[in-house]
Amino acid sequence: MAPDTPAGPTSPFSLSTPARTLTVDGGRGRFRPLSAGGGTVPAASAALRGARAAGWDDPRIVGALPFRTQDPAALLVADAVAGGPRPPRTPDDADPALPAPRFRLREEPSADEYARLVAVAVDRLSREGLDKVVLARTLLVELEEPLDPARVLARLAAENPGAHNFAVATGADGTGPGDPRPVLVGASPELLVARDGPRVRSHPLAGSAPRHPDPATDRDRAHALLSSAKDLGEHAFVVEAVAERLRPLCSRLDVPPAPTLTATATMWHLGTPVAGLLRDPLPSALELALLLHPTPAVCGTPSDTAARAIGRWEPFDRGLYAGAVGWCDADGDGEWAVALRCAEIAGTRARLFAGAGIVAGSDPASEAAETGAKFRTMLNALGLGSVSAAPAVPAAPAAPAAPVPTPHGGHP
Numbered sequence: 450m451a452p453d454t455p456a457g458p459t460s461p462f463s464l465s466t467p468a469r470t471l472t473v474d475g476g477r478g479r480f481r482p483l484s485a486g487g488g489t490v491p492a493a494s495a496a497l498r499g500a501r502a503a504g505w506d507d508p509r510i511v512g513a514l515p516f517r518t519q520d521p522a523a524l525l526v527a528d529a530v531a532g533g534p535r536p537p538r539t540p541d542d543a544d545p546a547l548p549a550p551r552f553r554l555r556e557e558p559s560a561d562e563y564a565r566l567v568a569v570a571v572d573r574l575s576r577e578g579l580d581k582v583v584l585a586r587t588l589l590v591e592l593e594e595p596l597d598p599a600r601v602l603a604r605l606a607a608e609n610p611g612a613h614n615f616a617v618a619t620g621a622d623g624t625g626p627g628d629p630r631p632v633l634v635g636a637s638p639e640l641l642v643a644r645d646g647p648r649v650r651s652h653p654l655a656g657s658a659p660r661h662p663d664p665a666t667d668r669d670r671a672h673a674l675l676s677s678a679k680d681l682g683e684h685a686f687v688v689e690a691v692a693e694r695l696r697p698l699c700s701r702l703d704v705p706p707a708p709t710l711t712a713t714a715t716m717w718h719l720g721t722p723v724a725g726l727l728r729d730p731l732p733s734a735l736e737l738a739l740l741l742h743p744t745p746a747v748c749g750t751p752s753d754t755a756a757r758a759i760g761r762w763e764p765f766d767r768g769l770y771a772g773a774v775g776w777c778d779a780d781g782d783g784e785w786a787v788a789l790r791c792a793e794i795a796g797t798r799a800r801l802f803a804g805a806g807i808v809a810g811s812d813p814a815s816e817a818a819e820t821g822a823k824f825r826t827m828l829n830a831l832g833l834g835s836v837s838a839a840p841a842v843p844a845a846p847a848a849p850a851a852p853v854p855t856p857h858g859g860h861p
């Protein structure tokens with residue numbers, strides 16, 4: 450395993466980015482859940498003050514904010530261990546010799562059902578008063594051996610060196626008696642917000658195309674994305690929303706007039722790096738994350754209408770998926786990534802999430818293929834890279850004798 454393996458199996462929080470790693474030592478570290486009462490921001494300030502008064506070295510709020518603001522967050526106040534930049538990848542990181550595990554898959558909803566849902570959404574957008582809505586689907590994977598979140602995280606970090614790689618104990622109950630608590634593990638390509646003193650940054654993404662193994666086709670896809678009117682329009686909603694929220698707080702805000710390409714191992718995205726200088730009194734990174742979330746990259750435009758449509762149209766609860774994962778220290782500095790390209794792991798089960806922005810010009814089959822391609826990040830990290838590639842979701846391999854048991858409470 451990588452020498453910088455960011456967390457032991459019991460670590461309740463680990464985040465590793467190209468700039469730093471941040472880990473809560475599950476064995477010896479000091480941490481406690483952030484009490485939900487009285488609002489997140491006052492609770493965070495009180496917890497940080499208390500921890501400082503008690504002599505903690507470097508108390509931070511760490512964890513995850515849910516997609517729906519009314520759902521429970523998974524936040525801790527912790528004496529986190531900060532490390533430097535991630536060392537370069539070692540050949541061992543990717544576990545090349547590991548045999549593909551035996552597994553079963555179930556889609557919720559299936560790629561076809563999802564495409565039908567997208568068609569209905571496209572049809573109803575204007576009647577619902579929506580310019581954009583982000584619709585997601587899930588993939589349930591059941592393996593024979595329990596998954597080790599730390600190992601999955603190490604593989605994600607090896608395969609996605611530019612990402613915000615995270616593992617966060619969700620705080621939810623396990624899915625059955627004796628089941629371990631679920632951990633949200635993922636490799637997000639998207640920076641919701643980072644604050645360093647008065648400097649603020651955000652890197653919204655929207656508009657996507659799957660990578661292709663042939664370099665020429667891969668380049669063609671990237672160029673097509675950069676000039677796609679549908680994707681540029683879908684992207685503009687996100688940048689406008691982020692700029693609109695940040696501008697009143699900033700003495701200066703730089704918003705490039707056009708997006709550039711961001712590449713992950715599996716996807717091309719349109720991205721716009723937004724940077725600014727905050728005015729006094731400086732909002733904390735946690736306040737900024739709560740202010741910006743949910744952006745139209747994961748929700749839609751207008752935001753409230755899109756959130757309600759997602760609640761009606763998606764046949765599952767997002768929980769922490771499409772929320773935000775990150776940290777905020779006692780000075781208010783911090784960094785929050787959008788919780789994407791992730792899975793909730795509990796024991797032998799993983800629930801993968803992937804969504805796509807739907808606008809008037811969306812093609813249902815392409816959006817289904819896009820979500821299929823987005824699953825690849827987690828499938829690869831689970832050792833299921835050989836599962837046939839996108840377009841849609843891979844067919845189940847030969848073998849399943851019995852149906853996959855319900856892996857997620859409340860979804861028969």
Ligand SMILES: C=C(O[C@@H]1C=C(C(=O)O)C=C[C@H]1O)C(=O)O
Nearest residue numbers: 654655656657746803804805806
């Ligand atoms: C919703 C997801 O991704 C988001 C949606 C994108 C899009 O619609 O093009 C691109 C990047 C992300 O902001 C996801 O990965 O699940």
